Amino acid sequence: METKAYLMIKTAREDGGDGHKSAIKELEAMPEVEAVVPVSGEYDLVGIAIADTPQAVVGVANTIQAKEWVKSLHVLKVEPVAPNPFLEEVCSTPGGETVRWCAQCGTCSSSCPNVAQMDYSPRKIIALIRAGRRYDVLTSNTMWICASCYLCTVRCPRDVKITELMHTLERLSVRHGLSLGRATAAMYRAFVDSIRKNGRVHELGMMMRFYLSTLPTGKMNPLATIKMLPLALKLFLHGRMSIKPTKIKGSKQLKTIVEKARASGGAR
């Protein structure tokens, strides 16, 4: 695979009055070296090398480094960038590949009950994904206020799995550390922690953990949390809120499964 690299060279001697001309000539004689320019700053020369393989570039760098007039050599290997790595990332999740089928008709957006509060509507999110706008998508609130009602999914004329896409975006946002402070993400964490610990969701424990976790970030008004207490009390008095969590007998078995899943890496 063709590899390009910049070779940042510090020379061991003054330029000898010829602006490094002889050094440049010597380097440009090498077949893999496309061009060499003199620079001022931290380095003296910058060479551009293009070779068939990364190993060939290393070979060239070593050859140059061995020259007695080269004081030091730093290699900057140019990273190949896929045309749209974010789109590839989304498409690699089960159901994610359907995002390529979108016709931008907007039926999803007009079906969504929460679209008015979204930074980007479902249709726009798909357009942004296909435009590679990773940061904008993963820092938006769109997927976090999706209620998973599936109206978009059943109405989409192209069978794009939009709700599943929202779940994928939530996962990617968390994975890339871009969901800090999102209340919904905190609630999900509390929910999943309860399952990992007990095998089931203990609602009181989960809600307490959630409300407490939002206080330090200041994302949720502490007064809002206090407003929930009468409701919690009402539910408790009606026998709908158990104090103690139930732990399933197979919690160790579940733990084994979860740990193996973690060690396996990802779903694809």
Added chain:
Amino acid sequence: MGTKAYIMVNMEKKFNEAGYYLDAVRELAAIPEIESVEPVSGVCDLLVTVDAPHGVAGAANKIQAKKWVKSLRVLNIESAEPAVAPKPT
């Protein structure tokens, strides 16, 4: 006489780890003074080419202002012709 300059950009570690370099490339490409951006691996994370001397200060300021930039270094490409030495008197 116009020439070019390289600007070597280092990203803040936490942005680099979040895979932000792809967004960074796009952000830098939007800066008018910047001619090209390449993500690299080595002593820096991004290599930018700008017009010199006019584009350097503007580009450098705009790049430095970005929250994900840790540091940058400018390498001015010298013109190929050496400066004419003053004639000894």
Added chain:
Amino acid sequence: MKYYTYFPGCSSSEGTAVAYGLSTQAIASPLGMELIELEDWNCCGSTPYGSTNELEAVCVAARDLALAEKTGLDLVTPCSSCYTTLNKVNSQLKEYPDLKVKVDECLAAADLKYKGEVKVRHLFEVIYNDIGLDVVKSKVVNPLRGLRVAPYYGCQLVRPEPGFDNPWNPQSIDHLIVTLGAEAVPYPLKDRCCGGSLVIPEVDIALGLIHKLLESAASNGAQCIVTVCPLCQTNLDAYQGMVNRKFRTKYNLPILFFTQLLGLALGVEPKALALDKSIVSAEAILAPYIKVTKPAV
């Protein structure tokens, strides 16, 4: 007698929808169903797990499916979310063989195996299709004549799984209400979202949705709303007071589980239907249908 493996889900077994679990148990044998609870079931993961870690979420749900497969029976759940989640996992394991390979490895680490043969069904659909409304009608001893009920499907009974009922204009709960002798009120928002679990982190958004649902039911003359989902019931019932405070409304709509309404019509002892667990009390509107035997003086 029809036998099923029963998956209550966290909410209906011990959580805010415990009345759903209790009323389900109460109507099972009158309808000729034996619901055998899945031994040591774990939470299906619902939306939160799937949105956190995909492989883990699928594996966690797969444990339940693996355990259920051993029983050889269909897996029936009253919870729309468990129904959607477990069905989704089943579909994904079929459509993405690479995923199945990974899941198989994780299950094997715990000595479990899942071939992919469990049919996951919603309790409502089972009663509608397996028992049938004709049989239900024949067992109605206490017709709920004159009771105006809004049929609330919620989102995840008819979506995204196609096949059971019309996802655009479902009618199955309407039919059940009529079968029980009551009046099914026209309800334009019958299959719209209550906000689901968003009611916890985004309470204002959810209250807006709940308000619309209550308004639509009330303005169409409903005396109560019947639901098939534990989250819907909690949202419409427990948060009705907050809706009233926020929007300066005066809703007083009891929100019943379909199993509770069904049980009443079948003559099941009201105490067994856990009607007292509702925050918005149904006592007033159901009084005509509950025969109170006064002790002889």
